[in-house]
Amino acid sequence: QSALTQPASVSGSPGQSITISCTGTSSDVGSYNLVSWYQQHPGKAPKLMIYEVSKRPSGVSNRFSGSKSGNTASLTISGLQAEDEADYYCCSYAGSSTPVFGTGTKVTVL
Amino acid sequence: EVQLVQSGAEVKKPGESLKISCKGSGYSFTSYWIGWVRQMPGKGLEWMGIIYPGDSDTRYSPSFQGQVTISADKSISTAYLQWSSLKASDTAMYYCARGYAGAHDAFDIWGQGTMVTVSS
Numbered sequence: 001q002s003a004l005t006q007p008a009s010v011s012g013s014p015g016q017s018i019t020i021s022c023t024g025t026s027s028d029v030g031s032y033n034l035v036s037w038y039q040q041h042p043g044k045a046p047k048l049m050i051y052e053v054s055k056r057p058s059g060v061s062n063r064f065s066g067s068k069s070g071n072t073a074s075l076t077i078s079g080l081q082a083e084d085e086a087d088y089y090c091c092s093y094a095g096s097s098t099p100v101f102g103t104g105t106k107v108t109v110l
Numbered sequence: 111e112v113q114l115v116q117s118g119a120e121v122k123k124p125g126e127s128l129k130i131s132c133k134g135s136g137y138s139f140t141s142y143w144i145g146w147v148r149q150m151p152g153k154g155l156e157w158m159g160i161i162y163p164g165d166s167d168t169r170y171s172p173s174f175q176g177q178v179t180i181s182a183d184k185s186i187s188t189a190y191l192q193w194s195s196l197k198a199s200d201t202a203m204y205y206c207a208r209g210y211a212g213a214h215d216a217f218d219i220w221g222q223g224t225m226v227t228v229s230s
Contacts, residue, residue: 034215099145
């Protein structure tokens with residue numbers, strides 16, 4: 001199990017849209033529509049933002065959306081706001097063992 | 111309110127043992143997976159293992175197999191993460207989390223974290 005690959009950082013201005021990629025393999029992202037995304041503010045526990053590639057839990061803003069193509073999943077944040085500045089982690093089901101996280105992406109709102 | 115409450119911060123010496131806890135409330139503890147996640151200082155999230163308290167089905171990440179033990183006591187709705195011999199490299203924040211909708215591919219409720227510091 002290797003960590004999924006994410007860009008180290010992504011930035012955007014308020015109101016813009018940004019997209020974070022998450023690249024895995026045919027053993028994880030490519031085999032299952034079970035990719036989730038987490039937001040983590042400094043000193044806080046992670047928060048589930050997206051599950052099953054594109055579904056949002058109750059209470060999560062519709063500015064967050066997810067998609068997947070082949071071995072790569074993506075999280076898009078539209079209408080970027082200051083409160084979106086945080087670390088974001090993708091996660092994929094990987095079979096009978098535990099899920100696997102991505103390397104994490106720091107989102108900066110300029 | 112559905113919540114997971116973790117035990118408090120620990121300071122230990124190398125070679126000592128430790129067991130930290132994660133108590134669930136507000137839901138049927140036996141019907142949801144619980145996972146443990148490590149976050150070393152300034153680093154990313156890592157899955158350590160998951161357990162289904164209903165039947166104690168436990169799965170470990172290959173990186174943590176043999177290094178820690180995950181267990182659960184369903185009579186008191188509590189999951190545990192334990193070490194038999196701590197190392198300085200175990201210094202990290204540890205989170206427990208509940209599997210979403212009874213599955214173990216996404217985790218919706220998280221504990222507040224337990225900081226473990228191992229230093230001589």
